[in-house]
Amino acid sequence: MKLRGLYAITDSQLLAGKFLPYVEAALDGGVTLLQYRDKSSDEARRLREAQALYDLCGRYKTQLIINDDAELAARLGVGVHLGQTDGPLTPARSLLGRQAIIGSTCHAQLELAEQAAKEGASYVAFGRFFNSNTKPGAPTASLELLDQARSKLHLPICAIGGITLDNAAPLVAHGVDLLAVVHGLFGAENTQEVTRRARAFNDLFKA
Numbered sequence: 468m469k470l471r472g473l474y475a476i477t478d479s480q481l482l483a484g485k486f487l488p489y490v491e492a493a494l495d496g497g498v499t500l501l502q503y504r505d506k507s508s509d510e511a512r513r514l515r516e517a518q519a520l521y522d523l524c525g526r527y528k529t530q531l532i533i534n535d536d537a538e539l540a541a542r543l544g545v546g547v548h549l550g551q552t553d554g555p556l557t558p559a560r561s562l563l564g565r566q567a568i569i570g571s572t573c574h575a576q577l578e579l580a581e582q583a584a585k586e587g588a589s590y591v592a593f594g595r596f597f598n599s600n601t602k603p604g605a606p607t608a609s610l611e612l613l614d615q616a617r618s619k620l621h622l623p624i625c626a627i628g629g630i631t632l633d634n635a636a637p638l639v640a641h642g643v644d645l646l647a648v649v650h651g652l653f654g655a656e657n658t659q660e661v662t663r664r665a666r667a668f669n670d671l672f673k674a
């Protein structure tokens with residue numbers, strides 16, 4: 468499966484009280500990957516919500532990715548996204564199998580991406596590219612880094628951090644395969660606007 472297009476990421480605070488309708492609206496507009504990102508330690512809620520997303524993704528033929536938690540991903544039989552402090556990639560690959568999508572945060576460092584590629588990552592993620600409400604302190608990455616990554620890596624490249632419809636086009640022009648978005652997608656006033664934004668993000672890959 469080609470990893471290219473919109474990568475929607477949930478946010479428990481932003482989506483409080485409208486979690487499933489907003490996610491479904493995004494899937495309706497077209498989502499290549501959906502990441503369940505919940506930084507709480509409420510395991511029961513995490514399992515319940517991840518299961519609900521799994522069911523929804525099944526209906527829309529979208530791939531679900533769990534942030535941080537390879538055990539939960541294994542329980543559901545889906546992919547995982549691992550940051551630099553979320554545990555090593557190799558055991559996660561053994562746990563989840565050859566087919567599973569495993570993503571790796573590489574901040575703004577090409578060396579981290581090369582290492583992740585060696586360890587069997589399915590995609591590498593750079594960012595943040597812009598000011599982010601969700602993770603203001605994330606290290607900043609540049610378009611030049613994307614150019615270097617594109618020429619050195621043979622893996623899908625994901626960009627993250629403050630991405631909106633107004634600033635995403637240059638990222639795609641510099642070789643990004645996946646646009647990972649929280650606020651720029653789910654910070655919308657209503658579900659119709661979420662769907663419109665999802666479609667518009669995907670259209671950037673057709674230009």
Ligand SMILES: Cc1ncc(COP(=O)(O)OP(=O)(O)O)c(N)n1
Pocket residue numbers: 474502504534535548549550551552553570571572592593625627647
């Ligand atoms: C697609 C994607 N890219 C980067 C991240 C950030 O992961 P990490 O650095 O582990 O930070 P948290 O998201 O866990 O706070 C991501 N989640 N998804």
Ligand SMILES: Cc1ncsc1CCOP(=O)(O)O
Pocket residue numbers: 594595598599600601602605627628629630647648649650651
């Ligand atoms: C998880 C993460 N990692 C780097 S920036 C970021 C947050 C992305 O959210 P937003 O699209 O709202 O900036």
Ligand SMILES: [Mg+2]
Pocket residue numbers: 534535548549550553
């Ligand atoms: Mg993490």
